[in-house]
Amino acid sequence: MAMTETIAASGAASDMDIVQRVLNGDGMSFELIMRRYNRRLYRIARGFLKNDADAEDTVQDAYLHAYRNLARFEGKGPLSAWLAKIASNVALGRLRSSGAGTEGISFDDPEAQEEANFMADVIANFPTPEQNAARGEVRRLLETAIDALPDAYRMVFMLFAVEGLSVNETAECLDVEAATVKTRYHRARKILQEQLASLVDATAGELFPFDGARCDRIVAGVLGRLGLPPGDSA
Template identity: 45%
Template structure:
């Protein structure tokens, strides 16, 4: 499923709403970007809890710097760059890590056309786990490029902008990452990529609530509960 690219007008309206103190505009900003930001932070840190913290810190920084946003790139690209920097800073603060483990050769003979049963669902879950582990084992410089290009669907130029590298470098890293994963997993990545590093509703709600609390904002009502009286009507 292809997600429509936000227009500059929608970014401008969102920024104006946030700067005017509309907490619901800030909630929309977070919910629209939470999954991408978590995935890119997770690809750098390889730890769910640290990735959540990096995303939250990124939102705090973005909220404080939002008045300086000039629309020279998409708002989502600007946010992703902030979270990438947060994740990289966290990784640098760690003790030096051991060298990456070489990928094992993992080939699965499967098909998306088979009838779904508890057994096949279990096999699918296991293959997803193997894919996630294999992505984690990609070389550091290739892993985040792969997540942004293959999983989040960013263009070469957007990926290069987010990571502060050249478009040519982004292309090379992506091709090498994809070749390594294909060698490890065969040709069965396609439809499973959408499921990797699952970003569920609880995690999304948790990030929104914690960021609002840290900024002294009243957290919006969780989905399914009555909204605050000052929430603008949905259109």
């Protein structure tokens, strides 16, 4: 059966069913997992790294780690949360090993004065009103504002608000307390609301669009690195 037919036939298959297929030797079924969660992992990585190419590389690395450690997934929580944790760890590792080192990365709770400084930078980098009207980049304004949030706030906002992880799942991804997640989410939302008002709730679900070409590219990259033949779904 062609992979396109396999994907269509497996649309209703549970994550655990697909995981079991992979563990039983059907490595190509891992493509079903990737196509199911590509958009989520990409947006998480993009929210952490603020760079499209780095985010794609991070997603591939996260999938490789997940594939090689799939037997450790016990199904006690959703596969989506397990993958999100892996992607978060890979993204954080990439940040810490970047050329800038860890000095420029702050995971501590920023002070109010620092919040104002971050938003001043955001405003300075916004396109002009004329450009916005001509290009219809309202969503891009919100993406720019999120990119400029302090690290501690941006990561919580991407996991909790954009990707819809629970408070506990977000806390586990970032190794912080659930109360910290709630506090940082509300502070991040306040910063964004002050600048963009109702745009936060209206457009959060449409952030960082994930097109078919990027999905295919990530899948092909992971399959190639695993030594698996490409499917017919591209």
